[in-house]
Amino acid sequence: MSEGYDEEIVEWLRRxxxxxxxxxxxxxxxxGEVLDGKHRLKAYPGWKTKTLEVEGSQKIIQRxxxxxxxxxxxxxxxxxxxxxAAALEREGVQREHLIDxxxxxxxxxxxxxxxxxxxxxxxxxxxxxxPAYRTLVEKEVKPKAKPELKKKEEKFLICPVCGSxxxxxxxxxxxxx
Numbered sequence: 001m002s003e004g005y006d007e008e009i010v011e012w013l014r015r016x017x018x019x020x021x022x023x024x025x026x027x028x029x030x031x032g033e034v035l036d037g038k039h040r041l042k043a044y045p046g047w048k049t050k051t052l053e054v055e056g057s058q059k060i061i062q063r064x065x066x067x068x069x070x071x072x073x074x075x076x077x078x079x080x081x082x083x084x085a086a087a088l089e090r091e092g093v094q095r096e097h098l099i100d101x102x103x104x105x106x107x108x109x110x111x112x113x114x115x116x117x118x119x120x121x122x123x124x125x126x127x128x129x130x131p132a133y134r135t136l137v138e139k140e141v142k143p144k145a146k147p148e149l150k151k152k153e154e155k156f157l158i159c160p161v162c163g164s165x166x167x168x169x170x171x172x173x174x175x176x177x
Contacts, residue, residue: 006039013043025050027066029059036066057087061105068107078116081106085121095121 016023026037026049035054040047054062060083084106085098093101098121102113114122156165156176165176 006042009039010042013040017044017047022048027052027062029054033059035059035063056091057084060084060087064106081113081116082118082121085117089121
């Protein structure tokens with residue numbers, strides 16, 4: 001988030017506290033880590049707090065859910081999702097299951113989570129490459145015979161990509177017209 005935006009929120013919270021008091025507490029962990037309310041603490045360091053007993057990835061999950069009521073900036077949300085992926089990985093979740101695990105605990109689509117995570121947290125897919133000569137299928141063409149002329153049967157190959165007929169001449173494949 002931009003610094004100007006943060007300062008504007010802090011000022012609004014300062015004024016709101018003066019006008020009607022502290023409506024929501026700042027949620028912290030027993031270690032003092034802020035789960036929800038960093039802007040409230042910035043507005044007034046003595047803001048009332050409530051301690052939540054959460055550990056590991058649950059801290060990050062709580063922070064994301066507690067901040068859904070306000071529109072998190074994309075950068076802030078991305079950072080939180082990356083932190084969650086790292087915490088889940090430390091807790092033993094394998095890389096190929098990270099997105100599925102995040103999807104179970106956050107209200108976002110798989111596509112959205114995938115866009116937010118850097119490549120190091122995404123499962124690696126390997127393309128299975130087949131040599132072209134194995135995928136070409138050899139077939140015989142029987143041209144329509146005209147009563148007066150009989151042509152020799154031609155052999156051709158089928159392109160695995162587009163399905164067109166190809167003729168092998170030396171080392172080159174040529175399309176049959």
